[in-house]
Amino acid sequence: MRSFVAIATFAIVVAINPVSAQSRRTTPAPATAEPSILPAGNVQHGRYLAERVAMCVECHSARDGEGRIIEPDKYLGGNIPFAPPWPNDWATRAPRNRGLVGYDDKAALRLLTEGAIGRDGRQLRPPMPRFFMTTQDAADVIAFLRSLH
Numbered sequence: 001m002r003s004f005v006a007i008a009t010f011a012i013v014v015a016i017n018p019v020s021a022q023s024r025r026t027t028p029a030p031a032t033a034e035p036s037i038l039p040a041g042n043v044q045h046g047r048y049l050a051e052r053v054a055m056c057v058e059c060h061s062a063r064d065g066e067g068r069i070i071e072p073d074k075y076l077g078g079n080i081p082f083a084p085p086w087p088n089d090w091a092t093r094a095p096r097n098r099g100l101v102g103y104d105d106k107a108a109l110r111l112l113t114e115g116a117i118g119r120d121g122r123q124l125r126p127p128m129p130r131f132f133m134t135t136q137d138a139a140d141v142i143a144f145l146r147s148l149h
């Protein structure tokens, strides 16, 4: 009897495993079915980088009449209130980057590790800084921006 239970248990495990492996495979992946090129990101460290180091929040957020960032509008886009006096290919608005909409893992990683290449493959204009982050720092910032609702 005991060996029957053992065999039955073994058979069930063998029977279930391929099914669960398959259901894992058919779960919709955010980008592609290929293994992710992004390491797992640390949201808290990403927030620290975005708000204290790389300063994404300063340009990409709306401000009130006194110049203070409007808390619920963080990362929804902001005007750049200054421009260099010389003619330049200068952007007067930093668009929304909350959620990094339109950037799959590959494009998001390229944006932050290869000097501010936009989702269409073109160089973003100043004053967007040309970031060359480590892969892990980029993954953290990406995880943070995607965690915002």
Ligand code: HEC
Pocket: 050, 054, 055, 056, 057, 058, 059, 060, 080, 091, 092, 093, 094, 095, 096, 097, 100, 111, 118, 119, 123, 124, 125, 126, 127, 128, 129, 131, 141
């Ligand atoms: C000094 C201001 C400034 C800072 C700091 C800044 N950005 Fe930007 N960012 C811009 C501007 C301006 C643009 C628009 C560039 C253009 O239109 O070519 C932009 C564009 C972008 C875009 C393109 C959005 C799209 O619709 O394709 C993304 C994404 C982005 N920034 C993310 C970030 C992240 C992430 C950080 C921080 C790690 C950051 N930015 C820091 C000014 C800034």
